[in-house]
Amino acid sequence: MDLHEITPKSKDAIISQLKREMDKINAIVAYHYGIYPHDIRSKSRTTDEAICRQVVYYMANKYLRRKIPYTMVQVASFYGKHHATFVYSVRKIQDWFDIEYPPYIQFMRKVDNHLKKEYENDKPDRPDKKRQTERERKSTSIVPHVTA
Secondary structure: OOHHHOOHHHHHHHHHHHHHHHHHHHHHHHHHHOOOHHHHHOOOOOHHHHHHHHHHHHHHHHHHOOOOOOOHHHHHHHOOOOHHHHHHHHHHHHHHHHHOOHHHHHHHHHHHHHHHHHHOOOOOOOOOOOOOOHHHHHHHOOOOOOOO
């Protein structure tokens, strides 16, 4: 499903699914960091909560991008933030993964491994490839061989 194909009814379903998935990621991050999930969603700017919020944004971008068609504005709005905050957080945490930033790399790896286990069995709801036309599907479909 592409963002341009979304109807108002399906948009509500997508937003509720996104909220459930974000709450799950939020809980996993909070568990591994040792804080309460509602602390991450708070407006607090303490280092612990801010780092956890950034990790939630990064993990949501990594694991939900292929599963749910959403916009950065929708994700950031769950936390009362601007979409630019979401983009900045994703880039910052990716940089930390790239340089293996010592204070948080073990925490981020634990969260990443936990989410890999959660989402490895999930098949994406929307493929990354372009949609096949009806003609392409028919030409590539496998016709079972029937023996008499």
